[in-house]
Amino acid sequence: MSATKVTVRLTVNGKDYVREVEPRYLLADFLRHELHLTGTHIGCEHGVCGACTVLINGKTGRSCLQFAAALDGAEITTVEGIAGDGPLHPVQEAFHEAHALQCGYCTPGFLMTTIEFLGQNPDPDRDEIRQALTNNMCRCTGYLNIIDAVEDAAKRLREGAREA
Amino acid sequence: MKAIEDFTLVGKTILRREDAYLMRGKAQFLDDLPEPKGLIHIAFVLSPYARADILSVDASAAKALPGVIDVLTGRDFAGDIKLFAPVIEIGGYRPVGRPVVAVDRVNFVGEYVAVILAESPYVAQDALDLVDVSYDPLPSVAGIRDAMKPDAPVLHDHLGDNLIFRTAFETEGFADRFAEGDVVLEEEFRLGRVTGVMIEPRGCMACPDPIATNLTLWTPTQIPHIVRTAIADHLDISESVLRVVTPAVGGGFGTKAHVYPDELIVVALARRYGRAVKWVQDRREELLTNAHAREHILKIRIAAKTDGEIRAVHLDVKTNCGAYPNHPYSPTLEATAAVRMMPGPYRIRNYKYDVCSVTTNTAPTGAYRGTGQPSAFLAIEGMMDRIGRRLGLDPADVRRRNVIRPEEFPYVNVVGVRYDTGSYSQSLERGLEMIGYDAFRAAQPKDRLVDGKYRGIGICNYTEVSGTGAPGWRVRGFAKMPGFDSSRVVVEPDGKVTVYISQADAGQGHYTTFAQLAADRLGVDWADVTVVEGDTSKTPYGTGTFASRGSVVGGGTVIRCSEKVGVKIRRLAGYMLNADPERLVLRDGRVFDPDDAARGLTLREVAETAYSMNNLGLPQGEEHGLEATDYYDPPMVTMANGTHVVQVAVDPQDGRIEIERYAVVHDCGRVINPKIVEGQVHGATVQGIGEALMEEIVYDAEGQHLNANLLDYLLPTAMDVPDLELSHIETPSIDTVGGIKGAAEGGLTGAVPALANAVCDALSGLGVNITRVPLRPSFVLEQIRNAQAAGEGRT
Numbered sequence: 023m024s025a026t027k028v029t030v031r032l033t034v035n036g037k038d039y040v041r042e043v044e045p046r047y048l049l050a051d052f053l054r055h056e057l058h059l060t061g062t063h064i065g066c067e068h069g070v071c072g073a074c075t076v077l078i079n080g081k082t083g084r085s086c087l088q089f090a091a092a093l094d095g096a097e098i099t100t101v102e103g104i105a106g107d108g109p110l111h112p113v114q115e116a117f118h119e120a121h122a123l124q125c126g127y128c129t130p131g132f133l134m135t136t137i138e139f140l141g142q143n144p145d146p147d148r149d150e151i152r153q154a155l156t157n158n159m160c161r162c163t164g165y166l167n168i169i170d171a172v173e174d175a176a177k178r179l180r181e182g183a184r185e186a
Numbered sequence: 187m188k189a190i191e192d193f194t195l196v197g198k199t200i201l202r203r204e205d206a207y208l209m210r211g212k213a214q215f216l217d218d219l220p221e222p223k224g225l226i227h228i229a230f231v232l233s234p235y236a237r238a239d240i241l242s243v244d245a246s247a248a249k250a251l252p253g254v255i256d257v258l259t260g261r262d263f264a265g266d267i268k269l270f271a272p273v274i275e276i277g278g279y280r281p282v283g284r285p286v287v288a289v290d291r292v293n294f295v296g297e298y299v300a301v302i303l304a305e306s307p308y309v310a311q312d313a314l315d316l317v318d319v320s321y322d323p324l325p326s327v328a329g330i331r332d333a334m335k336p337d338a339p340v341l342h343d344h345l346g347d348n349l350i351f352r353t354a355f356e357t358e359g360f361a362d363r364f365a366e367g368d369v370v371l372e373e374e375f376r377l378g379r380v381t382g383v384m385i386e387p388r389g390c391m392a393c394p395d396p397i398a399t400n401l402t403l404w405t406p407t408q409i410p411h412i413v414r415t416a417i418a419d420h421l422d423i424s425e426s427v428l429r430v431v432t433p434a435v436g437g438g439f440g441t442k443a444h445v446y447p448d449e450l451i452v453v454a455l456a457r458r459y460g461r462a463v464k465w466v467q468d469r470r471e472e473l474l475t476n477a478h479a480r481e482h483i484l485k486i487r488i489a490a491k492t493d494g495e496i497r498a499v500h501l502d503v504k505t506n507c508g509a510y511p512n513h514p515y516s517p518t519l520e521a522t523a524a525v526r527m528m529p530g531p532y533r534i535r536n537y538k539y540d541v542c543s544v545t546t547n548t549a550p551t552g553a554y555r556g557t558g559q560p561s562a563f564l565a566i567e568g569m570m571d572r573i574g575r576r577l578g579l580d581p582a583d584v585r586r587r588n589v590i591r592p593e594e595f596p597y598v599n600v601v602g603v604r605y606d607t608g609s610y611s612q613s614l615e616r617g618l619e620m621i622g623y624d625a626f627r628a629a630q631p632k633d634r635l636v637d638g639k640y641r642g643i644g645i646c647n648y649t650e651v652s653g654t655g656a657p658g659w660r661v662r663g664f665a666k667m668p669g670f671d672s673s674r675v676v677v678e679p680d681g682k683v684t685v686y687i688s689q690a691d692a693g694q695g696h697y698t699t700f701a702q703l704a705a706d707r708l709g710v711d712w713a714d715v716t717v718v719e720g721d722t723s724k725t726p727y728g729t730g731t732f733a734s735r736g737s738v739v740g741g742g743t744v745i746r747c748s749e750k751v752g753v754k755i756r757r758l759a760g761y762m763l764n765a766d767p768e769r770l771v772l773r774d775g776r777v778f779d780p781d782d783a784a785r786g787l788t789l790r791e792v793a794e795t796a797y798s799m800n801n802l803g804l805p806q807g808e809e810h811g812l813e814a815t816d817y818y819d820p821p822m823v824t825m826a827n828g829t830h831v832v833q834v835a836v837d838p839q840d841g842r843i844e845i846e847r848y849a850v851v852h853d854c855g856r857v858i859n860p861k862i863v864e865g866q867v868h869g870a871t872v873q874g875i876g877e878a879l880m881e882e883i884v885y886d887a888e889g890q891h892l893n894a895n896l897l898d899y900l901l902p903t904a905m906d907v908p909d910l911e912l913s914h915i916e917t918p919s920i921d922t923v924g925g926i927k928g929a930a931e932g933g934l935t936g937a938v939p940a941l942a943n944a945v946c947d948a949l950s951g952l953g954v955n956i957t958r959v960p961l962r963p964s965f966v967l968e969q970i971r972n973a974q975a976a977g978e979g980r981t
Binding site for chain 1: 205210901
C-alpha cells in the first residue's frame, strides 16, 4: 500500500527542507517525525480540536488534515518558529502572565490562531476573541484566561507597534 | 495538626516555570519522545460489535503486508498476562476479570480483538483493514434498566446476572424518622455518560533498557506507581525491574488515572521481542475505549417538615459499570462516591442508601473529575428547590434551614465523614449576594417571559472531597490504593534543592507550586528548587495525582519533608556556629540567629559540611548527606466547599440555554498559588458546563457507540463560556498539613446541579421538570413543547 515516494520541499520557520515521503504523508507527521518539530500536536486527526494548527503561507491551517506533498513549496510557521530560543513573543508573554495554559498540549494551536487573528484584528473585543478561538479546544483552562491573554496580547502588540 | 501560620511564599501568585518550554514547543509529550532504534509500532483491531463470539481471526493478508512484523490475538497474551482485574474488598462486589485482548468473546464496541505489530504507524493502520475477523453477533444490552431485566443477556456467566456491585446502608430507626416528615418528595435524576477528552489522547511506549532484564514504560498516567504495581502483578515480573515514567501529560481529569490493558500489552511485547514498543491512541479510540464516567440513575425520596427541614433521605443509585470493571477502582468508585457525598453541606442525620452497578455491553466506566459528586448534588440540590416549590418557600431559605452552621464544626456527617472546617453558610450567602439573588426573585415575573426568554436562577452549595488518605480508601474497599504520597527533599552540595515527589503532574503546575512550598519551608529562592515527579525510579512510592489530592497530599508531604531537612540544617548550623539550633531560622538562603543576623551561614556552607567538603567534620552521631524522606497519609478525606449561583435565559423557540451570569464562591482552605487555583476553578466549571449542557456519549439500545468523534461529542468552546465572577474564601483545614484542601473538582460538581436547577427554575412556570443532563437544545425544546401540549390539553 505504500506508494512511491515523492519529493516535498517546504520552508519551515524560515529554513528549507527537502524530504522524500509518501504522497499520503500528513503535514503534521512531516513536521513532527521528519523534521522533529514536535511542538505541533495531534489531538483529533479530524480537524476539530485545533491542536495541530500551523501557519501555511501565513494563514492558519490544520496540519492533521493536509498532505505534505500537496503543499510542496509552501511556507510553514510552527510554534517553534514564533520566538525560537529568544525572548518570548508578546502573545507568549501574555499567555504566561494570564495563566492561559495548564497542560499546554493545545497551546501551540492557540498561539498560532492568536497570532493570525491579532494580525487581522489588532483591537478586538471579547466576543470577537471568543469567535476567533472557537476552532481551538482546550480542556484545562475553561478558556477565560486565554481570552484575557489574547486581550492583553493585542494591547502589547499595539504598544509594540507604536514604539517601533 | 495545627495550621501553619508563618508561610511567606504560600498564597502568592508565582507565574509557572512550566509555561516557557510548553509555549516554545519544547515539552515532550509521549509522541514527542525520541524514538528508540528498532521501535515496533502497534495498533489494535477493535470490535465493531457490542457483544459477539469471535469465530476466527484471519491475519494472513495483514501479515503478508511489507512492514508488518506480526499480528497477535488474545490467546497469544493469555500465557504472559493474567486476567486483568482490580482488587476490591467491599461487601457486595463480585470480581470480574478481563483478557487484555479478547478471547473468543467481545463485550463492547472498541474492545481489543487483535494487535498489529509493524515497522511504522502508517503500515500498522494499513494492516488493520486486512485483518479478517469473523464474528457471530449475540444479543446485547447497553442501558442500566435493560441490563437489570430478568431476561437480559448476562455478560459474565459466573455472576448469573449483571449485578456486579450492590450495597446498602441505613441509619438506626430510619423508617420512623422518615415518617416524621410532613411532606414526602420523590424524584428521579439521570446523568449522561461523559468522559475526560484530554486534548492529548493516551498512548504508551515500553523500552527495554540496555541491562536486558530492565524495562522502562513511558505512559502519560496520573498514577505511575500504581501502574507499575499493576503491571508487575499481572505480568508476574518484579517491580524492581520496571520503571514507569510520565512524559509531559496533556491533561488527565481522572481518565488518565487508570491502568489500561494497552499498558500491560506494550510491556509484555517489549519483553517478548526485546525491542521498544509504542502505541498512540487516536481520538476515536479515546472516545470508544478510555474510561467513561457517570450514566447514573438516582432516585431520591425526602421527608421534610413544613419549615423546609429535611428529616430523612433515601437515595437509590444505579450506575453503569460497562463491560468490565475498570482498574484499579472498579465501578464501586462512582457508586460509593455518589451515596457517600450526597449529605454534602447539609445537616442530614437520617439516611438510607441503596446502590448498585450493572455490567452492560459498553465501555468500562471509571474516574472522571468530580467522581460521584455531580450526581449526588444534582439529586440533593435539585430536591432543595423542589422542597421550596412544594412548600412555598424560597429555595435559598430551604438551604439556609438545612446547612451546617459555623458553630457546628468540626462536624461528623451521617456516613462518618469529618468536616473539620468549612464556610458553608458564608459561601452560600456570598454567592446569592454576588448574583443579586433577592432582586432577581423580586423582579422575576410570574410567567417569567421577558424579551421572549424564560429566566431562572440555580444554586448549588457543595462540598468537595479531597486528599483521600488510607482510611478513606479502605472504607470503600480499595485494597491496593495506598492513600499516602511521599517526597524526598535533598539539599544538594551547592545548597540548591531537589524535591522528588510520588505524584504526577498533568498540567496542574506542580513544578511551580511544590517548589513554592519547599522554598517557603527551607527559606530559599523558589527558583533554586527543582521538582522531580512522575518517575518510579526517582521518587518514593505514592498514590498519584487525582481526586483533588495533589495539593493536599503532595503539598503536605513536601511541607513535612522540607521541615525535616530544616531540622538537620539547623542542627548542623548550630554545631558550626556553636549556637542553639532551636534559635536558628531559615531565610534568604541562609540559616541564622534572628537576634544576631551576622551570626549565620549560607545553605551552601551547611551543605558543604553535610557532604564532607570542608575540614569541619560532623558532630557525633550525625550522618552525611542533607536530605529527608517523608510519607504523608492524610486524614480519611478533607472537605473543601463552595457555591455556584447561575442565571440562565432559555429561548422557547429553539431550546437554547444562555448563561447570563455566573457566580462561583470557592473555598479550598489554604491557597498555595491563587492564579493556579483560579485556573482549576475555571477549568472544572467549564467542564461542568459541558456536562450539564452538551456532552454525552451516546450508545443505542444494543450498545453501538454513536458519537466517537469530536464533531458529535460536543465539548465547550470559547463561545460557550460565560465570564465567571469568582470569589475566594480561605478557611484552612485544621486536619491537614498546612491547612490545605483540594481545589480541582468543585467547579464541575457545582456547575452541573446549578445549571440544571436554573433551567428548571426558568421553566417551572410552564410545568417543565428538569431531571436529567445534558440539557441539549433539542431536549429542552421537547420538554417545553410537551409541557405546552399538556397545558393546552388541560384547558
